[in-house]
Amino acid sequence: MIPFSTFEPMHKEVAAEMQAAFQKVFEKGWFIQGEECSAFEKEYADYCNAKYCIGVGNGLDALLLILRGYGIGKGDEVIVPSNTFIATALAVTYAGATPVFVEPRLRSYTIDPELIEEKITERTKAIIAVQLYGQASDMDEICKIAKKHGLKVIEDAAQAHGSTYKGRKVGSLADAAGFSFYPGKNLGALGDAGAVVTDDEELAKKVRALGNYGSDYKYHHIYQGHNTRLDELQAAFLRVKLANLDRWNAGRHQVAERYLKEISNPLVTLPTVEEYGTHVFHIFAIRCDRRDELEKFLNEKGIGTNCHYPIPIHMQEAYKDLQIPQGTYPIAEQISATELSIPLYYGMTDEEAGRVIKAINEFR
């Protein structure tokens, strides 16, 4: 059996360090807003080449606090890709604003800058560019449009820790970025965790207060804030894992390179790595018109698969109030109908990767 994903090879390498991290926090007896969180924030800001990092409870909250931090809310519109995980749209909804969907480029799965401008109205306040599957959107093009219309650009970087665009790190490509450290992400905690990364000092201060009950000073509340903080245990675990992230991403990359070279089934479309950057392959997304058959074929051979994501947001029950009919976003709908995520994880053996390649190439 080849799982779709597993942490096992990573966790084996750091087991002793993770246990020591637990021991240190446990013995210290300080669990929220302490030294581990501050140290991780500094290390992760440095890793992203950004000035500030604020640890929060999860990736959804990271995006929500950025929007609230910029004063985006009721009556405002925020542009989001039509083919993202629902959290991107939920952050906009929770802030009180309305998500406005823009289709992706099919080849890269990231938002198509050429389709953004026609969706901008007087109500538009920001664009959320999702660095989907581990690859950056075409940020220079997006930022150009945003500048022209006075909009904020926010990265949803939940799937792209360590990825680059024109030599610059994801997380430092726009006004602010939201990261998730959900266990399955390339940099994952042992529970829920997230962070906001930015160079904007004012936003950083506001996000820090918003995530801590709106408090900038103990029992002094300037906003009606949230309770969404990165706890000491998760921060300590993340510090151990961050030190290994580049190496683990390189391991994923090796598998992806083989897939790109050796999968040669004409029924299958492989993902494109854009010239402008590096891909960290959070997800290796292939497409096949007979996706469900291919999935069944692979599963029967003991190969785990997944689909990101089977129903586009505008067709989800949760967003029926937007009253967007099927057929409105044909590219997102096509991706949902044909995308298949195949196994890719650090520590995947040559033999395992070879079996995945062989099975896909055998599908007729």
Ligand SMILES: *Cc1c(COP(=O)(O)O)cnc(C)c1O
């Ligand atoms: C995982 C993810 C999120 C949300 O992160 P959580 O930590 O699960 O809240 C947001 N956007 C994208 C694209 C994601 O993949």
